[in-house]
Amino acid sequence: MTADRPPPGTNEITYREAVKQAIRDAMIRDPRVFLMGEDVGRYGGCYAVSKGLLEEFGPERIRDTPLSESTFTGAGIGAALGGMRPIVEIMTVNFSLLALDQIVNNAATLLHMSGGLFNVPLVIRMATGAGRQLAAQHSHSLEGWYAHVPGLKVLAPATIEDARGMLWPALEDPDPVLIFEHVMLYNDTGPLPDRRPVDITKAAVRRPGKDVTIITYGGMLPKTLAAADMLAADGIAAEVIDLRVLRPLDEETVIASVRRTRRAVIVDEGWRSGSLSAEISARIMEQAFWDLDAPVGRVCSAEVPMPYPRHLEQAALPQPDGIVAAARATLGPR
């Protein structure tokens, strides 16, 4: 993903390790921070993110919970109200639906319902996305639903730098922040980023280009960059935007790019209907319609619950070939 990598074996780090280091840094930096969720302690985390943290910080701060998503998420909200800075881990976004009530009806509303009295400085991390043949109850990309809700901030770190850097500013945020970690990114490796927190308000241009803007986030970034490589081989310079922040959307970066390239494709692992891709497409239409040379294109997951067999799962997901085709379609016949 990154051009300037150090030689293999030196200062390399995985995305998983980057998330762990971010948690570790935050725990050391602020005694109010603690991690709570299913199997985060003795088991070491469903995706092994928190492995070793129990030994370092003890069971009070690396807190294994029963399988009670609603209550441990709600307890995170309560603890945040009570002066702590909890990090709640929910194994996957599919399981977060058991806590949807607490996230949407409490975390997102308390500040407003109380007329500004009670803010909720809570971070909720969860895994999202498909690619591991985990079928229809472990593989969906529902982060777009959360991006619908006023009162929440929604982050999708797609790079190792963001995996390492987004947590601290999220913990410093006075409002609830949801962080979505795509399951296919955990094994990505890259140079060890420094401890500098990153900006959690802006999208990033991951690859500059002049011919078409491809907007994506999270687990779709590597596939989109691969598609951009394929397009470059054909002389098409695609600009790749990583949204990074799904709510509130950084419209400025997106619109400025589309005004320049006059073409846009959105790559979103969520389903097309009522999706984040639909929202971005609508905003481009509202703000840059007269700058467009082609209709906005979209590449989304097929509208099926995620199937188990590998060939069907891969067929259901956006792939570089499909992204290339959608980008080409905006350029017209050549």
Add this chain to the structure above:
Amino acid sequence: MTQPAATKPHLSRPHLLGLLRGMLRIRRFEDKCAELYTQEKIRGFLHLYNGEEAVSVGVMQALTEDDAVVATYREHGQALARGVPMNAVMAEMYGKAEGCSGGRGGSMHLFDAERRFYGGNAIVGGGLPLAVGLALADRMQGRARVTACFFGDGAVAEGEFHESLNLAALWTLPVLFVCENNLYAMGTALERAQSQTDIHAKAAAYQMPSEAVDGMDVVAVEAAALRAAAAVRAGEGPHFLECRTYRFRAHSMFDAQLYRGKDEVEEWMKRDPIVRLANWMTETGMMHDRDREELEAEVAAEVDASVAFAEAGSWEPIETLTRHVTRAQARP
């Protein structure tokens, strides 16, 4: 707000008069709200607490200023008993900017930071996890505070009830669970919703000490709450109080009460917690007619003043509509 007495109620005249005043304030406030609802001064859903006053007034005696309260959507009484000023509560009923939630919450969402009153929760059962978390924060920060969590018999059917009791007991958290069992979840009678109608027995499944108390007897509630809160405060873990009470009025202002008979309501009204305490005080010579008249006049004046306050209050300008969505004011 009162400081908790040791572990037994003081049956002194001033204390009992205070309990009576507390219940009377709620009763007259609620009656006024019903009247204002018919005048369309108060809109939305309005859930009145008549009949259940002894529960809030009794339990609040056991709390200090540092303790926290998580309330239900039938929480006017809980707020008033906790010490949220009546003016601010009434202004909230109107939706005025001077309301305790700035007008944004209304009847079901009363909040007060100074009194650690964490709302006004209108998702049945949704407040229990919050109470667990508030208690967890106290435990982790080494504070000997109690979080009192109110909920009704309806919440007992929710998964969060069981999750929260389990987690609070598992982690020995300082939560005082207070079930206001008024026998009906909206229109569904307890025996039509629960295989085990003895609610306090459910706490035993979580190794949690529990007690059922006559929720129509304010002194009994206070005594039970003092005992339970003292144990919670001493680090013995969560305790459970089932207060058996009854809602005299309809569930909300839209309820024709097809699910219960008038005779049943009348039977419960004979156990009116206000009448009961007042009669007992009169019979034992602790209260005279003049005391009662003075009390009524004092409460009526407070209620009238709260209505005047709400009437004189202001409407938040539409220009600030999108305030309080996030504290870090961000783009939508």
